[in-house]
Amino acid sequence: MLQRLLIEKMEHRIIVGILSFLGIMVLVGWIAINENGRMKAFQDQYLARSIERGAALFNTNCASCHGNDGRGLLGIAPALNSPYLFGHSFLADIDRRIDTLTRERDAAATTDERKAEIDALIADLNSERNSRIAQMQPAISAGYNPERPSRLANLGWSGTLNSYIYTTLVHGRPVSGLYWPQGMAAWSQTAGGPLRGDQLEDLTNYILNWDKGNNWTIDDLNAVVQHPINPVNPATIVMASVETVGTNVAEIEAELVSYTGDPVNGQALYNGAAFACMGCHMNAAVAPLTQNTYPNLLNGTRLSDPALAGYTADRYLIESIVAPNAYVVPGYPAGVMPQNFGDRLTYQDLADMLAYIKSYDDPGAQASASAG
Ligand code: HEC
Ligand code: HEC
Numbered sequence: 001m002l003q004r005l006l007i008e009k010m011e012h013r014i015i016v017g018i019l020s021f022l023g024i025m026v027l028v029g030w031i032a033i034n035e036n037g038r039m040k041a042f043q044d045q046y047l048a049r050s051i052e053r054g055a056a057l058f059n060t061n062c063a064s065c066h067g068n069d070g071r072g073l074l075g076i077a078p079a080l081n082s083p084y085l086f087g088h089s090f091l092a093d094i095d096r097r098i099d100t101l102t103r104e105r106d107a108a109a110t111t112d113e114r115k116a117e118i119d120a121l122i123a124d125l126n127s128e129r130n131s132r133i134a135q136m137q138p139a140i141s142a143g144y145n146p147e148r149p150s151r152l153a154n155l156g157w158s159g160t161l162n163s164y165i166y167t168t169l170v171h172g173r174p175v176s177g178l179y180w181p182q183g184m185a186a187w188s189q190t191a192g193g194p195l196r197g198d199q200l201e202d203l204t205n206y207i208l209n210w211d212k213g214n215n216w217t218i219d220d221l222n223a224v225v226q227h228p229i230n231p232v233n234p235a236t237i238v239m240a241s242v243e244t245v246g247t248n249v250a251e252i253e254a255e256l257v258s259y260t261g262d263p264v265n266g267q268a269l270y271n272g273a274a275f276a277c278m279g280c281h282m283n284a285a286v287a288p289l290t291q292n293t294y295p296n297l298l299n300g301t302r303l304s305d306p307a308l309a310g311y312t313a314d315r316y317l318i319e320s321i322v323a324p325n326a327y328v329v330p331g332y333p334a335g336v337m338p339q340n341f342g343d344r345l346t347y348q349d350l351a352d353m354l355a356y357i358k359s360y361d362d363p364g365a366q367a368s369a370s371a372g
């Protein structure tokens with residue numbers, strides 16, 4: 001009877017057809033709506049397992065150089081668990097506010113009363129900025145520069161952090177043995193290493209998992225044991241046409257006024273193979289210790305020598321580098337320090353190195369600073 005009712009009459013068949021079609025559409029729609037959530041849960045689970053496998057791989061293969069917690073090991077390898085690798089700036093929010101206020105102050109319509117108000121606000125922000133920088137001092141002494149907080153930006157890497165890490169694992173850093181005791185090896189089987197592509201992905205996921213986004217703290221930064229070193233030593237790629245400083249101290253001093261020294265690059269130059277300043281200046285038996293030079297200039301120990309009457313700290317430092325025999329530090333022989341740095345250093349090199357030497361302005365910070 002039911003069968004007859006439903007399918008025997010043509011109209012009934014059509015109605016049954018339409019209803020089942022609608023039913024199927026609803027079902028398909030329901031699945032489609034839930035598919036995203038299901039996929040997301042599936043992906044999260046997949047990622048969690050990948051991170052777990054990455055952690056195990058990290059402990060066996062990487063922790064011996066990068067530290068168990070990824071914060072680096074002193075003089076061995078740089079931190080990966082670090083706001084610097086993830087490009088977090090501790091000053092960006094303040095700088096944005098200062099910028100907005102400055103633009104408002106400079107606008108024609110701003111009243112003098114409001115200008116005064118803005119100046120007070122900016123002064124507050126600047127002191128907040130300075131106090132944050134002061135909190136970062138341990139990291140700064142170890143080579144971190146709060147004004148250049150992104151590792152990838154400093155390297156000019158335009159890809160993602162994911163690709164930066166993954167490709168580093170694939171081919172290693174073939175030249176990094178020049179500026180680290182042991183360089184970063186290639187880990188992929190493609191490049192002759194021990195690990196498969198999926199294992200490199202697991203490691204990458206594990207490292208990326210350290211990102212804290214906007215929740216990085218200055219304590220995290222100061223907990224970093226070893227910061228990266230700039231990989232390219234500009235001194236090794238100086239072209240013949242680049243102007244070097246020469247040996248006229250007064251002229252160099254005047255010219256340097258228009259350069260801003262970068263202490264981090266200065267440190268890389270100072271430690272690098274091209275000039276090898278550190279090779280002598282880390283051993284007091286060979287040359288005066290780097291970390292004492294600027295404190296001695298500030299506290300009068302060095303400049304009280306009558307032979308240096310009228311010298312400023314800058315003039316002394318420049319002359320010590322480009323004309324070492326003009327004044328020989330008591331207790332050390334003349335002629336040991338190379339005499340030709342004036343022909344090899346550009347103004348920028350020299351400005352950077354001076355900034356580095358002057359970063360040792362607090363004798364108390366020596367211990368941590370000399371490690372960086
Ligand atoms: C023998 C010591 C050593 C081991 C083992 C080692 N690394 Fe490295 N790694 C280094 C050094 C040194 C550098 C710095 C290279 C440079 O400055 O160019 C580095 C750099 C890196 C970088 C780039 C960091 C940056 O800021 O540029 C990543 C990512 C990295 N290593 C991940 C790993 C992973 C993952 C493993 C394990 C599979 C590993 N490393 C094993 C020594 C090591
Ligand atoms: C071969 C060893 C050697 C190298 C390399 C070397 N120095 Fe020196 N440096 C010395 C000696 C020795 C003295 C002390 C005698 C003198 O005044 O010349 C000295 C003195 C100095 C002084 C004065 C220190 C003070 O406390 O008053 C400065 C500054 C200086 N060097 C900077 C540099 C820089 C920068 C480089 C690299 C561009 C460098 N040195 C490379 C051996 C070296």
